[in-house]
Amino acid sequence: MTDTDSAARRSRWFWRAVALAIVAAGVGGFVALQVLKPRPAVRQPAKQLPLVRAAPVEFREGALAVSGNGLVAPRIEVVLAAEVAGRVEFVSRSLVTGGAFARDEVLLRLDPEPFRAALEQAEADRRSAEASLRLAERLLERTEDLIAQGFLSRQTLDERVANRDQARAALARAEALERQRRIDLERSVIRAPFRGKVLSEAVAAGETVQPGKELARLFADDALEIAVSLTDRDVALIADPWRRGGERGGAKATVTVEHGGGVYSWPARVDRVEAAVDSATRTFNVVVRVDDPSARGKPVAGAAAAAPPLLVGMYTTVEIAGRDQGRYAVIPRRALRDGGVIWLLGERDAVSIRPVRVLREGKDTVAIAGDGLPDGARVVASDLKVVTEGMAVRVVGDGAGRPPERTAP
Numbered sequence: 486m487t488d489t490d491s492a493a494r495r496s497r498w499f500w501r502a503v504a505l506a507i508v509a510a511g512v513g514g515f516v517a518l519q520v521l522k523p524r525p526a527v528r529q530p531a532k533q534l535p536l537v538r539a540a541p542v543e544f545r546e547g548a549l550a551v552s553g554n555g556l557v558a559p560r561i562e563v564v565l566a567a568e569v570a571g572r573v574e575f576v577s578r579s580l581v582t583g584g585a586f587a588r589d590e591v592l593l594r595l596d597p598e599p600f601r602a603a604l605e606q607a608e609a610d611r612r613s614a615e616a617s618l619r620l621a622e623r624l625l626e627r628t629e630d631l632i633a634q635g636f637l638s639r640q641t642l643d644e645r646v647a648n649r650d651q652a653r654a655a656l657a658r659a660e661a662l663e664r665q666r667r668i669d670l671e672r673s674v675i676r677a678p679f680r681g682k683v684l685s686e687a688v689a690a691g692e693t694v695q696p697g698k699e700l701a702r703l704f705a706d707d708a709l710e711i712a713v714s715l716t717d718r719d720v721a722l723i724a725d726p727w728r729r730g731g732e733r734g735g736a737k738a739t740v741t742v743e744h745g746g747g748v749y750s751w752p753a754r755v756d757r758v759e760a761a762v763d764s765a766t767r768t769f770n771v772v773v774r775v776d777d778p779s780a781r782g783k784p785v786a787g788a789a790a791a792a793p794p795l796l797v798g799m800y801t802t803v804e805i806a807g808r809d810q811g812r813y814a815v816i817p818r819r820a821l822r823d824g825g826v827i828w829l830l831g832e833r834d835a836v837s838i839r840p841v842r843v844l845r846e847g848k849d850t851v852a853i854a855g856d857g858l859p860d861g862a863r864v865v866a867s868d869l870k871v872v873t874e875g876m877a878v879r880v881v882g883d884g885a886g887r888p889p890e891r892t893a894p
Contacts, residue, residue, distance in 0.1 A: 534877055534878055536880075538880070539863045540863065541863055542858060548807045548808060548810065550804050550805065550806060551720075551804070551807050553802075555801060557709050557797050559704030560705055560774070561679065561705040563703050565703055566696070566699055567593075567696055568672045569669050570695050571693070572691065572692070573596075573694060574596045575593065575594040576592075577591060577593065582683055582685055586703075588679050591675070592676065593688065595694070597674075600666065606666075607659070607662045607666040607667075610663070611662075611663045613659070614655045614656035614659040621645070621648045622652075625642075625648075625649050628641055628645040677703065679705045679707075681704050683701055684704050684797065686701035688700040688701065704797065709774070709797065711803055712772050713771050713772075714763065714768045715768060715770075717768075718844070718845065718846075720758070722807035722845060723771070726757075728757070735755035735756055736807075737754055738755060738805040738806065739751070742795070742802075747784060747787040748786045748787060751780070751795055752775075753773045753776075756774035758771050779795075782794070810844060813844055813852055813853065813854055814852070814858055817849065817851075818846065819867075820851070820864040826839065827839050827865075829858075829865075830865060830878075834879065838872065865878070
């Protein structure tokens with residue numbers, strides 16, 4: 486091998502070593518940069534609190550009204566029917582639908598002639614029976630005298646006694662028939678059993694009627710009633726609703742009716758609670774009585790030109806004055822949870838699960854006992870999937886549902 490070949494070989498190895506050194510330096514620098522570069526700080530993600538809507542608790546004092554709805558119904562309603570058969574001779578002008586009548590007013594009269602003739606015949610039969618009885622009694626007296634003198638047998642006396650007893654029985658039958666015929670004559674005139682109005686009628690002069698046929702429906706207009714269906718919780722708010730029937734002075738009530746775009750009211754009172762609980766709804770029917778339904782309603786709002794009286798069949802709203810509840814609270818209905826629980830918002834918007842005693846549930850609000858609820862209390866008025874005691878939440882808006890802060894005096 487010549488010197489030239491050896492020099493060339495050494496030159497190749499030199500440059501190979503240089504190339505490897507450069508590569509090694511690049512790799513080492515890259516590793517050093519990866520190891521020594523600054524790392525970002527590790528932070529825990531921010532905790533997201535549930536978002537809720539809050540509503541203030543409104544405190545009130547006094548009685549808590551109970552309201553419901555019902556239809557106006559008669560206090561007394563009867564079916565007018567004939568008790569004897571006959572031809573209708575007279576129909577009162579009052580005997581029309583909606584007509585008013587007085588107590589004992591003649592509403593209907595049947596042709597009296599057949600009843601008078603039957604009564605005269607019964608009177609004649611009674612006089613004949615009286616004569617037969619007098620004859621039987623005289624014969625009995627004579628027979629007793631003759632027997633005492635020994636002219637007649639004891640058997641004859643027995644026959645005279647039997648004849649007298651038969652005459653007495655015949656007279657009793659004749660007197661009973663006469664009374665019946667007199668009653669039939671009286672029943673040919675049909676009078677009003679009370680003061681009231683005609684609900685419906687179905688009779689005309691000249692018509693022949695039979696006993697028991699419905700001629701009209703009447704109702705007493707001295708008072709009307711509304712049966713209001715209430716829950717046991719509502720009934721418990723009324724002062725002594727179990728008062729015995731007939732006693733006056735039940736809880737006061739107000740009956741309102743919408744008519745012709747206006748609203749009218751009548752004073753009323755609780756009369757009684759019906760004896761049975763509705764088996765389907767488990768509610769109580771509280772009967773409210775209006776003592777002067779013929780009076781025009783008192784305008785409440787949007788009154789028309791002529792105020793109406795209270796009429797049977799009207800749909801009414803009834804508000805009954807309840808017992809004095811002292812201090813109680815009113816919250817939105819959506820803030821009441823199942824089982825009578827509310828979610829109370831405390832300091833720093835922490836949730837406190839609080840059972841409450843529900844007094845009355847309305848359409849949009851709920852009345853609850855105010856015991857233990859602080860002034861300025863707030864409740865959660867939106868739903869949450871999971872709630873725990875002391876859980877923190879966020880209230881929608883700045884100070885939403887939060888009462889104004891008090892400033893130092």
